[in-house]
Amino acid sequence: MKLSNSISVHQYGNKNSIPVIFIHGFPFDSRMWINQVKALENDYHCIVYDVRGLGESDPGDGQYTMEMFVDDLFEVMHELNLDRPIVGGISMGGYIALRAIEREPSKFRGLVLFDTKTEEDTKEGKLKRAAGVKRINLEGTKGYITDLMPGCFSDLSMTELSDVYEVVLERAFMYNPKGVKGCLLAMAGRTDTSGVLKEIKVPTLLICGSLDKLVHPDQMRKLSEKIKDSEFAVAPRAGHMTPLENPEFVNDVLLGFLKRRIIA
Numbered sequence: 001m002k003l004s005n006s007i008s009v010h011q012y013g014n015k016n017s018i019p020v021i022f023i024h025g026f027p028f029d030s031r032m033w034i035n036q037v038k039a040l041e042n043d044y045h046c047i048v049y050d051v052r053g054l055g056e057s058d059p060g061d062g063q064y065t066m067e068m069f070v071d072d073l074f075e076v077m078h079e080l081n082l083d084r085p086i087v088g089g090i091s092m093g094g095y096i097a098l099r100a101i102e103r104e105p106s107k108f109r110g111l112v113l114f115d116t117k118t119e120e121d122t123k124e125g126k127l128k129r130a131a132g133v134k135r136i137n138l139e140g141t142k143g144y145i146t147d148l149m150p151g152c153f154s155d156l157s158m159t160e161l162s163d164v165y166e167v168v169l170e171r172a173f174m175y176n177p178k179g180v181k182g183c184l185l186a187m188a189g190r191t192d193t194s195g196v197l198k199e200i201k202v203p204t205l206l207i208c209g210s211l212d213k214l215v216h217p218d219q220m221r222k223l224s225e226k227i228k229d230s231e232f233a234v235a236p237r238a239g240h241m242t243p244l245e246n247p248e249f250v251n252d253v254l255l256g257f258l259k260r261r262i263i264a
Contacts, residue, residue, distance in 0.1 A: 086258070
């Protein structure tokens with residue numbers, strides 16, 4: 001279904017159960033959460049949506065900010081009448097979740113972060129995203145995404161899960177260039193959310209792939225140490241896309257966390 005803000009949303013499970021929202025990373029869409037939805041839908045109300053400009057959500061003018069992405073999340077919650085959902089985000093989705101918690105902590109009952117960080121882009125990082133926008137303007141998205149995607153998966157996964165890799169790659173080729181560039185601009189302009197960590201009061205779980213090329217597990221372990229009573233796990237044999245690369249491990253840890261820590 002499409003919401004009033006043109007965001008594409010899918011719901012699974014019992015709408016009377018505790019809601020869990022999953023926010024995907026870049027350059028992916030809501031379909032990356034299929035394994036988690038299957039694991040949770042019998043006991044939870046699962047909501048996945050395509051971030052503005054990706055998947056089936058409309059690209060608009062391609063001029064995005066992280067604040068717009070957070071506004072979209074709040075609009076999803078409002079239009080679906082979700083009462084204090086658990087929010088889970090990976091990579092760019094983690095940026096969105098952290099900023100949302102910073103802005104409106106009382107709106108959530110739990111937080112799950114996958115392979116993400118709190119720091120804003122360095123100068124080098126901003127320039128790299130600017131170069132990506134320029135390349136897409138000149139060549140389109142295919143070359144840019146082809147070169148970007150190997151960094152999102154471990155070398156092991158690219159061999160053993162080559163079918164999964166090819167599917168997500170082909171999906172990403174179909175995204176509107178405006179949307180891909182808009183996400184790059186939003187990530188380049190995002191604010192640092194490190195200060196919110198010590199203020200987080202809701203149960204929090206952090207998971208990072210042992211073979212992540214973009215966020216080292218030690219980086220996320222340090223984040224966990226700053227969040228009171230949070231839990232941290234390293235997913236073996238997984239890179240930056242842990243929910244896709246090792247869904248069995250992720251689902252086991254996630255279900256255990258939800259059953260122990262989340263109260264209706």
